[in-house]
Amino acid sequence: MVKIGYNGYMSQVLLPLFKMLKKAQEILALQSCIQRDTALEGAAAAIDKGRRAILSANAADLERARQGGMKEALLDRLLLNDKRIDSIVAGIQSVIKLEDPLGRIRSEWQTPTGLLIKEITVPLGVAAIIYESRPNVTADAAALAYKAGCGILLRGSSAALESNRALSAAFKAGLAAAGGVGDAAALAASGDRGEVDEILAARGYIDVVLPRGGHDLIRRVVENARVPVIETGEGNCHIYVEESADINMAADIIENAKSQKPGACNALETLLVHRKALPFLMPVLASRFAGKVELRCDEASKNAIRDCAGLVLKDAVEEDWETEYLDYILAVKTVDSLDEAVEHINRYGTRHSEAIITADLKAAEEFCRRVDAACVYVNASTRFTDGGEFGFGAELGISTQKFHARGPMGLAALTTIKYHISGQGQVRA
């Protein structure tokens, strides 16, 4: 054990990495936007040109994962190919195109004693991201952090270790070759679980930890962290079909939100239907979901379905309202009012993405105002909650926490503010 910074104790395996990141971030923070963008161009080029090494490292990860019996869906998340490398490179390019988030004067005023106070955006510092599986997160997070003047510690899953090594090596070499600060990004690559505990205890070195992954990972981080955490991702998302809704629009949106990518955190999990909309909506949904999506219905919504060949239909129980299935399963509940819909969502939702389908402006406004979530939708699919879809270039994850970062986290999530106060000798009376 060694005393670090001003108030922490930790074991020492990652300490040299923490020190390197902190030092590198202090240098990076002084670079202009042009310098940061030039370095990112270098990183994009290095990944582009280094794709052979990256793909071969990825092949080794895939082979190991297959031998370990990884499921096909997870193998697909792990997989890199030329198209996906192209998309990683394009991701870095789109981060380069974003405006500089730093040095913006958010407010400025003079106090009665003549002090001039400026509120200025600055890099948050050193972030650590702990993530699972998909290697593209490595490049997305590193690019966003670099553009925001932040150091970043990348802690990917052991399954993607070789891919992440190759990607981050190319990224760092590309930064350095273009005159940038290669040490501002670092991969925690021992694969040892103890690394996570070190990160969570790194007060004075890590300014924020971003867990991005399943329930267990997020829970472990929240319960053990002594550094600030921004939680991401758990999404028990709802769509409420109000009685005035256009039924075809509702069915299209529900089908998209549930089945276009059920494993995503912004996918629909529980459908709330106004009693009066049941006889119109449920038969349409039943025929669309037959053979595709299992329905877990309450009494009234179940009764609104005529026999439908191939539909798997079960009775919903209390647990269904609490569950993020991440699967081809949809819970359906009948409500008698917007009030009841809002209450259900605020009770069971995870503050992520919630939608109303309606033709009634007042209902839309009330829903948006009363539902407590990062993203509230009117007549659109919850699947749009995504940094790319929002135009953020890339994302670090979806914050379900209520700080400066809420919803999709792009560049702004990696900045904070600093007050500059200028005086002419003022002292406090």
Next chain:
Amino acid sequence: MVKIGYNGYMSQVLLPLFKMLKKAQEILALQSCIQRDTALEGAAAAIDKGRRAILSANAADLERARQGGMKEALLDRLLLNDKRIDSIVAGIQSVIKLEDPLGRIRSEWQTPTGLLIKEITVPLGVAAIIYESRPNVTADAAALAYKAGCGILLRGSSAALESNRALSAAFKAGLAAAGGVGDAAALAASGDRGEVDEILAARGYIDVVLPRGGHDLIRRVVENARVPVIETGEGNCHIYVEESADINMAADIIENAKSQKPGACNALETLLVHRKALPFLMPVLASRFAGKVELRCDEASKNAIRDCAGLVLKDAVEEDWETEYLDYILAVKTVDSLDEAVEHINRYGTRHSEAIITADLKAAEEFCRRVDAACVYVNASTRFTDGGEFGFGAELGISTQKFHARGPMGLAALTTIKYHISGQGQVRA
């Protein structure tokens, strides 16, 4: 143990209070600014008129504290009198005068698919503040929270229990009498230490915990919280006297920052002096601090002091650089460059308030840019880091964390954002 919300377990003593606050906050969030301000007028009037009961409750606290052997300085923090009640009432009035922080559209844009996205400020939710001693925090925090549409759980010290009971009872009754939501503020008043643990575990009910007090309280909260925390207050603050500094201005500012209120978190703890400024500054400081402030100097700064009657002068050791004295003690270190000053501050500082005294614009700018702190000062006392001095009306504390809330926390610290997304049936491709 009972399962609560979407993801938490806790014992049940405070559960009814949590539920009441959550419900009340949902109602409060729908009220207009005029409604919130009217209710706060009621609260201010109720405290004004109820001062006899409040002062008599405070007298009971003081009597108990005296019998328990509380020190004079702490007794003074606990003390209420007519003047202090006036100042509490004035504090609420100044919160009323602040602009509504809610419903502001911070950004608005349309995506290529035609979705209209608005980023709107909303109440953060239910905050819990855990604080020590001073009863004025009770009213300040309750007023700020109410204006920001937030519920607030007030967990004061057991020493101030009767004062806080009387103050919060008047505040709540005043809100209710003026048509407001009295239940949006609640005092955790059993005095039991277990209450704090319950608050720290209240996921799904408490959106943020604000510890305001000494090192041990803050450490306990950080190490145990499973709800988000904004740390406050620890301030190991520095002033750097650059070689071009006006020595009299420097001495005035140093004297103010160190001795006007040494127990405050924004008080000066370590002075950094450029070697060339030593022979001019140190004799002046020595004569100002003789009989008042103990100096703990390194070799060079000590040698720059001629004999000065009544001055307590010791040798500084490593521990002095790390210590927030909160007392009439000042550590002094000699540096040879701005670089060395910045490195010292970024190593030992607590990211709170840091100042440079200089006549050199370039040095001022470099200091402000490179020092990592919520508030960086040029030619002014660090003592100005305060919600009142900043014009925030009141404050919840000084955030030393790097989120949306950094530095003095006023209304804005109790808001977050929400994305409203309006479509015409868009689904994700």
